[in-house]
Amino acid sequence: MDDVRVLLADDDRLLCATMAAGLSECRGIRVVDVAYTGDQALRSIARRDIDVALLDVEMPGMDGIEVTACIGKEHPEIAVVILTAFARDDFLPRALYAGARGFITKDTPVDQIAAILQGVMQGNMTISPRPADLLRAEYGTIALRHHRDRDLERAVSTMPDHLRSVFELLAAAATNREIARRLHLSEATVKVYVSEILARTACESRTQLAVRTARSGIVPGT
Template structure:
């Protein structure tokens, strides 16, 4: 495994501090051990439920919480809701297995910036953590298929959001192109390469799209798009 060192773009001057929350003992032991190979990632602690998350973020400086959604006592959705309210500076990246009760969409609505699956290779997890630290949202590989699987397994009540649909339909041609790639889960860098744009331009376009659609994150944009059939 290549343990490359890439400084965080926010110039923290220290490793990215991660809190892992999962009720699986194997996951809590394995993930910190494998992430320790990367010099710019530090797992400051682990939690086996959402209640411990709430305690540990007040004890440690945490940049990102890698959060399972299905945990005892206080689940990941409740913990994410609390973090969004009390510690909005801390990013939540859902870390889930689709073999369990899927609650990813609820977690995103609660404030999570994205999700990855537990079978994601460790090198990709590291890249995703870095992307989250730069303010990007992260979606698991093939997010369209993953979200459709979630909706089939746990149907959500779909509410026709006319304002959202009109805002998507009203996007200028260039923003619409970026929007389509956004809901496919592409990063700013990948979108820039595909459309022949500068990455800073894509970042500005993404901000415009989120503002026009009244979405706080790219992941929430994806959820709303699927709920309203705007994809």
């Protein structure tokens, strides 16, 4: 198997030199160029034969994710692995959407990075443990929220009209007095209706109801 030809791009010149030296000592890896900005990385790709681009996520000018998107459009044969100092949950989905095949933190041992670079050439996708934990947590939150939303939507859809009117104002954080005035009800009646709405939606408080309604995308009055 031929050596994997790697472009390393990172604006930290010391780290870049250290990692390039370390990777060059790994069997099956050949660092053919280094770059310190996203623009330099793209220029290097245009003039060299590269198999994998190992890109720092944060660089001056074009960041690693923007460079990843450009590589995907202009050089889809090149695999991209994103390198980051921090396991931030906002970087990961953007990197994957841009087409990255790997997402690793800079504290990953060099020999493991070399194995990852070789793996992506075989079609593998690799995410370091800490970013993977963030991804699992995010999908878990989405799944839980989706379940709650369906419950809330079901509760709202079966709500009688006299409660639905109160719900719409309650979700907008109106007080009992404001609701009573706008719907021409007594505050005592509004209090009873609010209690019934909270019970139907399984909310423990008015605040929880307002937050869940906002998150669900339910638009009062539609």
